[in-house]
Each structure stands twice: as C-alpha cells, then as structure tokens.
Amino acid sequence: MDPLVDSHWEELNVDEWTRTRQSLQEQHRNDLLQVFAYANLADVSPVTACLIYPCHPSAWRSLSERGRLVHRVELGAGERTAELVLAAVSMETAPDGAVRALEAAAGTARRR
16 A cells, blocks of 8 residues: 555545645546556456545545545446546455445445
C-alpha cells in the first residue's frame, strides 16, 4: 500500500474536482491510466478494472455513512466495454471483511 494514497479517496469525495489539489488530480489520473493499461491486456469485453484506495478507519466510516465507498462507471471504445470501479477499504479491515464490505457497497452502487 502506498501511504500517500491513504487520504486520496476521502479528498476526492469531499471536494469538487476543480478544488482538489493539482498533485492529487495528477496522481489520480496516473492511477486511472495504469489500471486501464492493465485492463487493456485482457482480450475480453466487458472488462472490469478496479482501483482500491486504502484509508483510515474514520475516513472509511465517513464514506460508508455517506454511501461513497464504491463508484462505478462504464466506458466504451469501439466494440470494447470497460467498467471502472473505484473503492475504499479501511486499513484495519481483514481481507475477508473488506471483500464483504465492498460486495455490499458495490451492490448498493449498482442499484443507484
């Protein structure tokens, strides 16, 4: 885990994009480009790419209370479709607990 990423998810969910620090915007763009590069290696459609941001437990609780743990978007290019999933996981959550929390939050995000 990159400790610098720790506050990114909370920052991205509190401020409007235009008010977000430029360094954070650049890091987020780089993260997106990297995950899409990896997703492009899969010769399938649709493909799902995930960025999971670790965060402090207090930030995770805040995001959870506001229904902001998971964001999804579907993108198309030619005949290919990619779904991007951005999610937050508490650094104190055990892996199986994180999976359950993300599954529940992703189900909620799909229904919106």
